[in-house]
Amino acid sequence: MRENTRGTVLAALLRSRPASRKQLAEATGISAATVSRTVDNLIAEGLVHEGPAIVEERRGRRQVLLDIATDDRVVVGLDLGASRTRCVVADMTASPLATMDVATPTDLTAPELAHWVADLARTATAHRWPHVRAVAIGLPGAVGHDRTISNAPNLPQVEHPGFVTACEEALGRPLAIDNDANAALLGEQRFGAAAGLASAAMVTLGAGLGVGLAVNGRILQGRRGLVGEFGQLPTGPHGARLETMVTGPAIVERAAEFGLELDGPAALFSLHGNAAADRVRARFDQALLMALASVSVACDPDVIVIGGGIAKSLRDALPTYQRRLRETLHVAPHLAYTVLGDFAGASGAVVAALHLAYADLGVEPASLAHLPAAGTLTASSLAAVSH
Amino acid sequence: MRENTRGTVLAALLRSRPASRKQLAEATGISAATVSRTVDNLIAEGLVHEGPAIVEERRGRRQVLLDIATDDRVVVGLDLGASRTRCVVADMTASPLATMDVATPTDLTAPELAHWVADLARTATAHRWPHVRAVAIGLPGAVGHDRTISNAPNLPQVEHPGFVTACEEALGRPLAIDNDANAALLGEQRFGAAAGLASAAMVTLGAGLGVGLAVNGRILQGRRGLVGEFGQLPTGPHGARLETMVTGPAIVERAAEFGLELDGPAALFSLHGNAAADRVRARFDQALLMALASVSVACDPDVIVIGGGIAKSLRDALPTYQRRLRETLHVAPHLAYTVLGDFAGASGAVVAALHLAYADLGVEPASLAHLPAAGTLTASSLAAVSH
DNA sequence: GACTTTTATTGCACCGTGAAAGCAAACTAT
DNA sequence: ATAGTTTGCTTTCACGGTGCAATAAAAGTC
Numbered sequence: 001m002r003e004n005t006r007g008t009v010l011a012a013l014l015r016s017r018p019a020s021r022k023q024l025a026e027a028t029g030i031s032a033a034t035v036s037r038t039v040d041n042l043i044a045e046g047l048v049h050e051g052p053a054i055v056e057e058r059r060g061r062r063q064v065l066l067d068i069a070t071d072d073r074v075v076v077g078l079d080l081g082a083s084r085t086r087c088v089v090a091d092m093t094a095s096p097l098a099t100m101d102v103a104t105p106t107d108l109t110a111p112e113l114a115h116w117v118a119d120l121a122r123t124a125t126a127h128r129w130p131h132v133r134a135v136a137i138g139l140p141g142a143v144g145h146d147r148t149i150s151n152a153p154n155l156p157q158v159e160h161p162g163f164v165t166a167c168e169e170a171l172g173r174p175l176a177i178d179n180d181a182n183a184a185l186l187g188e189q190r191f192g193a194a195a196g197l198a199s200a201a202m203v204t205l206g207a208g209l210g211v212g213l214a215v216n217g218r219i220l221q222g223r224r225g226l227v228g229e230f231g232q233l234p235t236g237p238h239g240a241r242l243e244t245m246v247t248g249p250a251i252v253e254r255a256a257e258f259g260l261e262l263d264g265p266a267a268l269f270s271l272h273g274n275a276a277a278d279r280v281r282a283r284f285d286q287a288l289l290m291a292l293a294s295v296s297v298a299c300d301p302d303v304i305v306i307g308g309g310i311a312k313s314l315r316d317a318l319p320t321y322q323r324r325l326r327e328t329l330h331v332a333p334h335l336a337y338t339v340l341g342d343f344a345g346a347s348g349a350v351v352a353a354l355h356l357a358y359a360d361l362g363v364e365p366a367s368l369a370h371l372p373a374a375g376t377l378t379a380s381s382l383a384a385v386s387h
Numbered sequence: 388m389r390e391n392t393r394g395t396v397l398a399a400l401l402r403s404r405p406a407s408r409k410q411l412a413e414a415t416g417i418s419a420a421t422v423s424r425t426v427d428n429l430i431a432e433g434l435v436h437e438g439p440a441i442v443e444e445r446r447g448r449r450q451v452l453l454d455i456a457t458d459d460r461v462v463v464g465l466d467l468g469a470s471r472t473r474c475v476v477a478d479m480t481a482s483p484l485a486t487m488d489v490a491t492p493t494d495l496t497a498p499e500l501a502h503w504v505a506d507l508a509r510t511a512t513a514h515r516w517p518h519v520r521a522v523a524i525g526l527p528g529a530v531g532h533d534r535t536i537s538n539a540p541n542l543p544q545v546e547h548p549g550f551v552t553a554c555e556e557a558l559g560r561p562l563a564i565d566n567d568a569n570a571a572l573l574g575e576q577r578f579g580a581a582a583g584l585a586s587a588a589m590v591t592l593g594a595g596l597g598v599g600l601a602v603n604g605r606i607l608q609g610r611r612g613l614v615g616e617f618g619q620l621p622t623g624p625h626g627a628r629l630e631t632m633v634t635g636p637a638i639v640e641r642a643a644e645f646g647l648e649l650d651g652p653a654a655l656f657s658l659h660g661n662a663a664a665d666r667v668r669a670r671f672d673q674a675l676l677m678a679l680a681s682v683s684v685a686c687d688p689d690v691i692v693i694g695g696g697i698a699k700s701l702r703d704a705l706p707t708y709q710r711r712l713r714e715t716l717h718v719a720p721h722l723a724y725t726v727l728g729d730f731a732g733a734s735g736a737v738v739a740a741l742h743l744a745y746a747d748l749g750v751e752p753a754s755l756a757h758l759p760a761a762g763t764l765t766a767s768s769l770a771a772v773s774h
Numbered sequence: 775g776a777c778t779t780t781t782a783t784t785g786c787a788c789c790g791t792g793a794a795a796g797c798a799a800a801c802t803a804t
Numbered sequence: 805a806t807a808g809t810t811t812g813c814t815t816t817c818a819c820g821g822t823g824c825a826a827t828a829a830a831a832g833t834c
Contacts, residue, residue: 005790022812031792036813053799060811061799151717199610213685215607222602222687223586224718229684232716234677235622239715290621297616298600298685300609328626329619330538331611392821409781418823423782440830447780448830 004364005030009038010047011367013066014358017093017374018051020063039066046072047361068093074131075357076121077349079180080104080139082154082207085117086346087124088382094190094354094372099343099386100124110160118170133360136176136352137167138183138345140208142225147177151229154207174360176352180345181210181228182219184307184338187348189214191377192339193305198370201301201333202344203291204308209243211291213299217369220299235290245287248310255280269313285321288314292325296333307338343382350377391751392417396425397434398754400453401745404480404761405438407450426453433459434748455480461518462744463508464736466567467491467526469541469594472504473733474511475769481577481741481759486730486773487511497547505557520747523563523739524554525570525732527595529612534564538616541594561747563739567732568597568615569606571694571725574735576601578764579726580692585757588688588720589731590678591695596630598678600686604756607686622677632674635697642667656700672708675701679712683720694725730769737764 012027013019019027025035042048049069053062070091079086087100100120108116117137122129141152147164157163168175178186185194185202194200198217204210211228213220220227231243244250248265255262258276262268268284271277295304306314314321318335325332340347355368363371399414400406406414412422429435436456440449457478466473474487487507495503504524509516528539534551544550555562565573572581572589581587585604591597598615600607607614618630631637635652642649645663649655655671658664682691693701701708705722712719727734742755750758 020812032813033793033815034791036815037790040814057801058811059801059809061813063812211684215602215609220602220686223689224687226684226687226716226718226720229716232684233680234673234715237624239673286621286626293620294681294685297598297613297619298681299607300611300613302610328621329613329616331613333613407781419782420784420824421822423784424821427783444832445780446778446832448782448828450781 004362005034005038006041007361007363007367009035010042010358010361011363011371013048014068014093014363014371015373018065018067020054020065022063024066070095072131073133073357074125074128075350075353076125076132076135077183077346077351077353078117078121078135078137079183079343079345079349080117080137080155080158081180081345082140084342085120086343087120088343088346088350088377089125089128090350090354090377092354092357093374093376094350095376096350096382096385097128098124098126099346099382101342101386104155108157110157110163111166113157114163114166115170117167121171132173134174134176134353134356135171136178136183136349136356138178138180138349138352140180140210142229143177143179143182143221144225145221145223148225149177150225174356176349176356178219178221178349178352179210179212179225179228180204181212182221183212183346183348183352184210184340184344185212185214185305185348186219186351187340187344187346187377188305188307188338189217189348190351190372191347191375192344193336194303195375196373197302199299199301201295201299201304203295203304203306205246205248205288205306205310205314206308207248209246209291210308211295213295213301215299230291230294233290233294236287242287242291245283246291246310251280251284251310254283265310266313269317285324288321289324289328292321292335293328296325296329301333303334303336305336305338307341307344311338340379340382343379347377347382391749392421392425393428394748394750394754396422397429397745397748398750398758400435401455401480401750401758402760405452405454407441407452409450411453457482459518460520460744461512461515462737462740463512463519463522464570464733464738464740465504465508465522465524466570466730466732466736467504467524467542467545468567468732469527471729472507473730474507475730475733475737475764476512476515477737477741477764479741479744480761480763481737482763483737483769483772484515485511485513486733486769488729488773491542495544497544497550498553500544501550501553502557504554508558519560521561521563521740521743522558523565523570523736523743525565525567525736525739527567527597529616530564530566530569530608531612532608532610535612536564537612561743563736563743565606565608565736565739566597566599566612566615567591568599569608570599570733570735570739571597571727571731572599572601572692572735573606573738574727574731574733574764575692575694575725576604576735577738577759578734578762579731580723581690582762583760584689586686586688588682588686588691590682590691590693592633592675592693592697592701593635593695595634596678597695598682600682600688602686617678617681620677620681623674629674629678632670633678633697638667638671638697641670652697653700656704672711675708676711676715679708679722680715683712683716688720690721690723692723692725694728694731698725727766727769730766734764734769 025032051065085104089098141149188194202212209231233242251265412419438452472491476485528536575581589599596618620629638652709722
């Protein structure tokens with residue numbers, strides 16, 4: 001006797017779709033009779049549609065393909081960044097319907113920012129707004145279990161106690177909030193460089209150092225949202241914090257100390273044969289290695305995905321970091337470059353929103369941890385719907 | 388409709404025992420009728436016994452107390468250390484029945500050590516050996532998901548590929564293997580300084596640096612057992628590893644570099660007003676702070692329990708470390724001194740063995756994560772059965 | 775000894791499930 | 805064409821676990 005046949009069947013369909021009743025019965029281990037009845041209910045509720053029959057060179061009645069209904073249910077994923085905000089609208093199969101990429105306004109109060117976010121979601125979904133079932137937001141701050149936000153120096157408004165509830169009220173939908181690195185990890189884990197890996201980590205290098213950790217398909221959060229705040233580690237000389245050596249502003253600052261005027265952090269990595277640049281880079285490398293090693297021993301991920309603005313400059317050097325990490329620890333996780341790039345965070349937020357939406361439909365959390373598994377959301381499918 | 392009434396009832400009884408049928412019905416939310424029927428089955432199987440009725444100054448039929456049967460099922464927890472091996476025999480309620488504390492033989496091959504361990508378990512349980520349902524061993528090495536053991540410099544025999552299977556065969560019982568710090572954490576989390584906290588960490592300072600992390604009541608392990616290998620972090624000057632600054636042998640070595648001949652690591656902490664000692668201590672403090680901060684951002688635990696041989700010397704300084712940790716991170720977990728002391732590892736192994744035994748009886752893993760919750764295994768109950 | 779109160783057990787109906795039988799829809803052989 | 809075969813879906817039926825409600829049991833109180 002099963003606890004939640006309905007959720008199990010829905011999860012199986014979401015995992016490999018489209019699928020016939022027979023395939024679902026085999027995938028779930030539930031009897032064909034029960035699957036058939038359950039599918040009838042799901043169709044009656046409008047959650048699932050019958051598709052065309054499979055045409056085979058075989059005898060017998062043909063399998064009728066089933067798929068998740070995509071007409072009247074939509075979710076929104078938002079990546080609220082310090083400089084830019086990205087938004088992805090997707091249906092219940094995680095197929096993107098629209099994307100947006102706009103500058104984040106800098107001079108808004110917390111309530112104003114909440115309304116700006118809600119308006120952005122409404123604009124992005126357009127006529128589909130009434131069909132939005134859930135929204136998720138990733139933002140550059142530590143999010144606790146009680147949804148209090150702290151340590152968001154690059155977007156201080158979100159730390160305001162009323163920000164989250166203001167968003168929720170302005171949206172009028174179930175809302176999930178998480179750290180942007182966690183959101184990016186969720187995206188990479190479902191559709192990107194960590195696809196199908198239950199244990200993975202994400203390191204984003206940009207205005208700040210963001211880290212997300214996932215174990216057994218679940219993102220670690222912690223009561224106070226302290227998980228992933230590796231930037232605070234006192235690892236440098238005289239107890240200097242890690243983020244004073246690997247973030248964009250810090251790189252420019254360190255270079256200036258060595259008499260090097262950089263246009264931006266990326267400039268450091270295009271200088272070759274410059275002694276001062278080499279010394280700044282050596283310090284950066286040492287600090288990054290420390291961060292990667294810490295992440296490795298924190299959760300033993302199968303892969304560490306590197307993303308964020310500075311990641312572009314490091315892409316070619318990844319094998320070198322990989323080698324040094326392996327020298328430091330005897331066994332080391334694989335290093336991979338982000339696949340979803342700038343939209344990793346928003347894509348992960350889509351996944352979080354889908355989790356909310358499916359939880360409402362009776363899919364239990366254990367199944368959600370691996371959903372959606374199909375690669376419907378990809379860099380190219382995103383590009384196809386962007387304007 | 389429930390998936391596993393039997394396991395739920397058993398878990399509720401284990402969590403607060405003894406209890407009447409009525410109390411179990413209230414605790415689980417299952418109807419009194421079903422609880423009554425389930426209890427009948429458990430009694431028929433010999434897993435549960437009826438006890439005396441509660442005598443109350445009230446009208447009505449008296450509640451009959453039920454308790455876990457303790458006669459014919461026992462488990463063994465072992466802490467296989469580099470220098471000493473500790474063993475705790477306990478019944479299904481986690482009440483200790485016997486303890487042992489013997490020197491670990493130093494010159495055995497892997498198969499010999501496996502047999503020595505099995506003999507120790509047999510000796511400790513004595514006439515109850517036939518009733519042993521499960522055994523768990525904590526050892527000073529990294530244990531992967533496939534039970535391969537690596538990074539065990541202080542007890543290299545256990546790295547031998549055949550060691551675990553040799554143990555299992557010699558014992559003839561279901562066997563759980565884990566890192567000793569993980570085992571100690573499991574002990575502290577059920578019966579010690581982290582009792583009742585779903586999220587906790589353990590740092591053991593001794594011949595090596597051991598770290599265990601727990602999130603949502605589950606110990607993090609990782610596929611390769613890399614979780615907790617914080618000693619490998621390249622955090623010191625010139626990339627020196629963390630464990631070259633906080634472990635017992637390392638402290639003596641560092642002191643010698645400063646011209647200080649120590650009898651043992653503890654001697655460092657009893658020297659006052661000695662300039663060289665102060666400098667060695669400052670380095671130790673810095674490294675320990677780094678370890679504590681890394682642990683904090685790795686899983687955001689509610690408490691970090693400090694144990695191991697060197698912990699005794701740090702007990703009075705814990706508030707100082709607590710203050711420095713809070714200065715480093717804005718919010719920080721609480722630091723606590725081990726409650727179970729030398730027997731934390733073996734006690735945790737008892738918990739792991741109980742999990743195996745109860746899983747055999749149909750209690751699902753989700754319930755196990757919080758079991759046993761009652762404080763039956765304490766320092767004094769251990770002392771009462773030691774010889 | 776009748777009444778009240780509380781706990782445990784039993785009777786009964788409900789519901790979800792799987793096995794097996796039945797039905798539907800395709801191809802194949804005569 | 806038409807019967808036969810194969811395969812997928814649906815229906816029938818019996819089973820088992822569950823909760824509600826009635827009943828029994830065990831205590832105190834009048």
